[in-house]
Amino acid sequence: MVTTQNVLIVLVSVVIGGVTGELLQIEARLDRFGARVEARFSRNGGTFAKALVTSSLLYCVGPMAILGALQDGVRGDYAILLTKSGLDGIASVAFASTLGVGVLFSVLPVAAYQGGITLGASALAPYLSGSVVSEMTATGGLIIVGLALNILHVAKIRAANLLPAIAIAAVLSGLAL
Numbered sequence: 652m653v654t655t656q657n658v659l660i661v662l663v664s665v666v667i668g669g670v671t672g673e674l675l676q677i678e679a680r681l682d683r684f685g686a687r688v689e690a691r692f693s694r695n696g697g698t699f700a701k702a703l704v705t706s707s708l709l710y711c712v713g714p715m716a717i718l719g720a721l722q723d724g725v726r727g728d729y730a731i732l733l734t735k736s737g738l739d740g741i742a743s744v745a746f747a748s749t750l751g752v753g754v755l756f757s758v759l760p761v762a763a764y765q766g767g768i769t770l771g772a773s774a775l776a777p778y779l780s781g782s783v784v785s786e787m788t789a790t791g792g793l794i795i796v797g798l799a800l801n802i803l804h805v806a807k808i809r810a811a812n813l814l815p816a817i818a819i820a821a822v823l824s825g826l827a828l
Contacts, residue, residue: 656782660823661789668790668816678811681707681760702753706746707760708798708810710739717788717817720765724772725779732765778825786824790816 672678686700710716715738719731739761747754772779794816797808 656785657824657827658789660786660820660827661793664786664790664816664820664823665793665813668819669813671815671819672809672812675815676812677814678704678809681811698751699753699756702746702750703756703760704811705750705798705802706743706754706757707764709742709746709795710757710761711764711814716761716765717768717791718784720768721772721779721784721787724769724774725776779821780825782827783821783824786820787817790820 681704682700684703715731715735719729719735722731723729743754743757794810794813797806797810797813800806801808801810
């Protein structure tokens with residue numbers, strides 16, 4: 652179980668990350684990318700972009716995605732990523748049955764995201780303490796709550812725009828040490 656050392660870091664990170672994501676228009680860019688790929692490959696009535704964005708976000712912001720990529724980059728241990736890939740594979744079958752083929756194309760942003768974290772973690776290994784990783788994964792868990800609200804149609808939260816919050820949580824946690 653992942654816990655936060657300082658809930659204020661998580662909340663401030665989400666606020667600053669959300670503003671940053673809105674300014675960068677991350678979700679709009681993902682939607683446009685999905686629409687372009689959909690126009691080229693899809694014939695299923697326009698669910699491709701939704702499937703791509705929803706599944707990409709779900710696979711990217713989970714604690715296992717962050718912790719696994721960090722552990723791989725810092726220690727060279729890919730056990731968490733291997734376990735995560737098995738779980739994601741099973742989940743993707745269920746998602747693809749309801750959302751469509753766009754789920755398959757989520758492998759591209761997921762590979763870029765997790766690969767980027769792994770490469771970055773290997774370069775930043777001396778600076779990533781346990782509390783920094785804890786704050787990052789707690790922030791990612793909060794973003795998953797927003798994604799769940801989207802999937803359940805409870806609220807419309809632009810969860811992709813919150814992704815910078817994970818990096819901001821790392822910086823704030825590092826400064827708080």
